[in-house]
Amino acid sequence: MKNKSTYIWTILGIAALIAIIGRLFPHPYNFTPIGAAAIFAGCYLKNRNLALLTPIIMMLITDTLLQISFWMGWSAWPGYHNLMPFIYLGFGLMVLGGIFIKGKVNLASVTGATLGGSLIFFILSNLGVWLMSYPIHSLATLIKCYSDAIPFFQHTLMGNVIYATLFFGAYEWVKRSQQVDIAN
Numbered sequence: 001m002k003n004k005s006t007y008i009w010t011i012l013g014i015a016a017l018i019a020i021i022g023r024l025f026p027h028p029y030n031f032t033p034i035g036a037a038a039i040f041a042g043c044y045l046k047n048r049n050l051a052l053l054t055p056i057i058m059m060l061i062t063d064t065l066l067q068i069s070f071w072m073g074w075s076a077w078p079g080y081h082n083l084m085p086f087i088y089l090g091f092g093l094m095v096l097g098g099i100f101i102k103g104k105v106n107l108a109s110v111t112g113a114t115l116g117g118s119l120i121f122f123i124l125s126n127l128g129v130w131l132m133s134y135p136i137h138s139l140a141t142l143i144k145c146y147s148d149a150i151p152f153f154q155h156t157l158m159g160n161v162i163y164a165t166l167f168f169g170a171y172e173w174v175k176r177s178q179q180v181d182i183a184n
Contacts (some may be wrong), residue, residue, distance in 0.1 A: 007174050008044045011167055012037065018163075023062040025068070030156040034137050035059050035121060036163030038091045039113050042098020043105060044171070051099065055091035058086075086128025090121035105168065114164045115157070121152045 015037035022032050034055050041054035066079030094117035101109040130137070130145040 005046075006151060007171060007178075010046075011171050011174075012041060012054060014170075016061075017039065017165070019058045020062055021066070024065055026153040028159075030070075030152045031159035033159065033163035033167075034091055035094050035117055035156065035160040036114065036167050038094035039098040039101075039110075039117055039160075040167045040171070043102050043113075043168075044098075048099060051095050052092055053094065056088055059088060059091065062168035077158060082132045083125065083128045084133075086125050087121075092116070093120050093124070103160075105172075110164055110168050114160050118157045118160045120151070121156060123151065125149075158162040 006088075015033050018033045019037065029178045031037060035114075037058060038055035041051040045051040045054070063079035063084070066077065068079070069075040070078040094113075097113035097117040097120075101113050126146055126149045127147065130142050134145060
């Protein structure tokens with residue numbers, strides 16, 4: 001029988017691999033496993049600093065690979081851009097959502113953390129878009145920015161729900177099938 005850490009690290013390793021593959025190959029914008037991995041890491045990693053670093057490391061690896069791809073002419077989009085602080089902060093806040101549900105994992109808490117994290121990410125990342133990309137900062141341009149971003153929110157939400165279901169579900173399935181005694 002393996003211990004709790006083995007299963008957590010296995011699922012996070014799979015999440016990292018999926019994140020790298022998923023971000024490097026064509027996919028709907030914002031449909032990635034990083035938000036769900038952030039919530040999972042916050043929920044299950046004992047070390048909060050390590051939990052916060054988990055999505056940041058995934059993003060740094062994939063952003064670097066995307067930037068190299070851009071430099072080589074293989075991609076039209078750079079990995080490094082002026083919205084990175086907003087995006088990384090959004091994923092950091094999603095980790096806090098996972099920390100909030102630590103020890104209370106059930107369908108309602110995971111759903112709440114996933115929906116709340118998706119909404120916080122949407123608000124923060126699009127605030128960054130408005131601040132960095134819009135030449136005029138007014139209530140009208142802020143509303144336009146958020147309304148233009150609704151299709152991206154749908155992808156974020158779908159990705160987070162699907163991947164959170166996969167990560168939390170896989171962990172619970174393995175835990176029960178291996179009869180692992182896991183106390184948070």
